[in-house]
Every structure is written in C-alpha cells, then in structure tokens.
Amino acid sequence: MDLLSGPWTMYLLWVLSTQGPTRFGALKRRIEGISTKMLTERLRMLEAEGLLFRHYEPTVPPQVTYGLTERGQELISVLNLLDDLAVRWYGDAASPPCTDAPQ
Amino acid sequence: MDLLSGPWTMYLLWVLSTQGPTRFGALKRRIEGISTKMLTERLRMLEAEGLLFRHYEPTVPPQVTYGLTERGQELISVLNLLDDLAVRWYGDAASPPCTDAPQ
DNA sequence: CTGGATCCGAATCGATACTG
C-alpha cells in the first residue's frame, strides 16, 4: 500500500502498461507535469521493488528504457480491475488520458 | 488513483473490511498512529466518494459508526487481490495486522 | 539523453486546545 500510495506511482505503471517499454524522455513527455526528480524517484523505487526493469544502452547519447517486469504485469492486472470500477463509477472521462496512437 | 493515494486511506478501508462497522474512537485506537485530523479527513473523503457511510446516533455521548458501502465492498475486493500479491511477494508478515479470529 | 545535487516555497500532517 505504501508503495502505491506515492504520487504518480500508479499512473506511471499504467503508462508503462499501455506503452510497453519506454525511454526516460518519452516517459517524461508522456506523463506531462511530472518533474525529472519525481520521475527518477518513482522509477528507482519501482525498480527496487522489482516491478520494472531498467535497460541501459551505453550509446552516445545513452538510451535508458524502462518496462514492466512480470511482477509489474501482475500488479497491472489489479490496477485494471481498479480501472473497471472507476469507469463504472465515474465513466470513461475519469480514465487516464490514454491518447496513445502507438504507430 | 488519487483517492487511494492518500495516506492511511487503503489501510482504513482495510480495517473497516475486517472489523465491520466501527465507531470513531475504535477506529482511532485500531489504526494506532493516526491523528484525529487525519482520520476525520480520510473518513470525510471516503464518505464523499460513497465508499463508506456515516451513522450518527445522537445519544449522550454521541455515537458515530462508519462502515463500508456497497461500493466500498467492491473496492475491498480489489484490495484483497492486492493483498494476495503482497503475501505472495513479501510473505504474510507484510500483511496488515489482521489479528482477527473471526470464528 | 539521462539523470544527480541543491535550494527553496508550498503543502501536509501532527499536536494541542477547545466545543457540543
């Protein structure tokens, strides 16, 4: 509970679940409003909990990709149920802005 | 998400789910560590969201009982799944102090 | 591009005192 209670945490997981593995900058742009500090903190915490992985590619410039681990996926399935309730109670409008056109 | 992200929120719901309708003072004692202010805030918020009800009995002294609504129960079922994951990942020790012997 | 370090204002939260 403490883990998920942090700001942006659930939303970050959610974004990763809809986008698949995503790079740091893309996440920052996608989440819009989150600060570098927050994003880094959340990513570190979730990584420490084994909910997501960090893939570092030492190119120039470096590329770092984050994605859900198996545990992360399991957690997402619970969050999906939560979303079902949210939709049922508040309607689709309450859903996160899933404006993804991933192509 | 914002709703559940608040401090004590999930735990409070959890306690109410294992105790059934509970009075203010009992909740405060049960949750141990929460301040009056926090508890009141959380209760108000959850009531406003229709997750729990407030029953006021104008006796002397007054008795106020809080309990889960139907919506609250639905949400608990999701939290239970979350608990399943927690137990699987961290073991029973990480569970809330569910020291209930319901028989 | 991906962060780490620092500073500082804003929001939070607990403790306390008080009421019906």
Added chain:
DNA sequence: CAGTATCGATTCGGATCCAG
C-alpha cells in the same frame, strides 16, 4: 465521544544548475 480550529515543524516536490 466525536469531532473542529489553529499553529508550527516537517516534508515534499518543482525549478534550476550541472555532468557523463
């Protein structure tokens, strides 16, 4: 018993600057 009101310490989080 069940809160409300206020105040002050603390924490939090964003902005900024810097580096590999």
